[in-house]
Amino acid sequence: MSGLAGKVVLVTGAGRGTGRVHCERFADEGADVIMVDHPDAEGDLHGTAERVEQRGRRAAVGAVDVTDRAEVAAAVDAGVRQLGRLDVIVANAGIHTPGGPAWQIDPREWQRTIDVNLTGVWHTVRAGAPHIGHDGGSVVIISSTNGLRGTAGAAHYTASKHAVVGLARTLANELGPRSIRVNTVHPGAVATPMVRNRATYRRLRPDLDNPTEADAAEVLTARNLLPVPWVEPVDVANAVVFLASDHARYITGAQLVVDAGLTQKTT
Known part of the structure; x- marks a missing residue:
């Protein structure tokens, strides 16, 4: 048994993509879900809530921008009041904007990426950790293979994803005495619209006029x-559920890679 039945999980970026699948998998394991996403994705967020409720679990919804600390705190507080507790935090919200050589990246794109991918994670854990009870819990931060190696043309994204690893390691030290485990998950390419889009196809195949x-x-x-x-969203969600579960009860400060071997290939 995973030990997640009856627990409450907070998931950011829950409206679509892997965030939605995280919510579905936790509901499959018997957990209720507090789900947060940007107001622009509010319709998608309610769609995720419906999928959780169809699985017989409760859902609380908060349409907020993770870069706004007060909004995140209010949404988490409201979700905990509605569902009664908090046991797991999944800091999933993130963006990947167009890049280029580091010295050519638009400063606004740099700052927005850091604000969402790093500061938004800090806001999420800051808001959620005080609600986790004496029995302990789990924090899972979604990084990337870009959080383990340098990637040309994506300095802003790569820097943000490396930074959350440092944050997670620090949190593991700070929260360990409260029996709260903190780990990061590092997906490679995932079959979501973030990868499966024409702009990405053109970037990967600049030799073709209209790559498929x-x-x-x-x-x-x-x-x-x-x-x-690529891997499927459920493959990433399965890794997240594992780290949140009793099966990983002594795993903390670790980096779990789900990348089909991308970071290990040598030739």
Whole structure:
């Protein structure tokens, strides 16, 4: 048993993509979910809530920007009042904006990326950790393979994803005495709209005038040890659920990579 039945989980970026699948998987394990996403995704957020409720679990919804500390705190407080407790925090909200050489990145894109991907994570844990009870709990921060290695053309994203690893390691030290475990998950390419879009296809295949998904998949497959171009959102969600569960009760300060071997390929 995962030990998640009857627990309450906070998930940011819950409206779509992997965030929605995280919520579904936790509901499958018997947990209730506080879900947060940007006001622009409020319709998607309610769609995620419906999927959780269809699984017989309760859902609390907060449409807020994770860069606004007061908004995040208010949404988390309201969710805990509604669902009664908090046991797990999944800091999933993140963005990946167009890049280029580090010295050419628009300063506004740099700052927005840091604000969402790093400061938004801090806001989330700051708001949620005080609600986790004496029995302890788990914090899972979604980083990236870009949080483990340098990636040309994405200095802002790479810096933000490295930074949350340092934050997680510090939090693991600070929260360990309260029996709260803190870990990071590092996906490679995931089959979501963040990867499966025409802009990404053009970036991966600049040699073609109108590259298709299949053209891009060839490049992505060649980067991995396993013969696949990407992992599915549920593969990332399964890793998150594992780290949140009793099966990982003595794992903290760790980095779990879900990348089909991308970071280990040497040739």
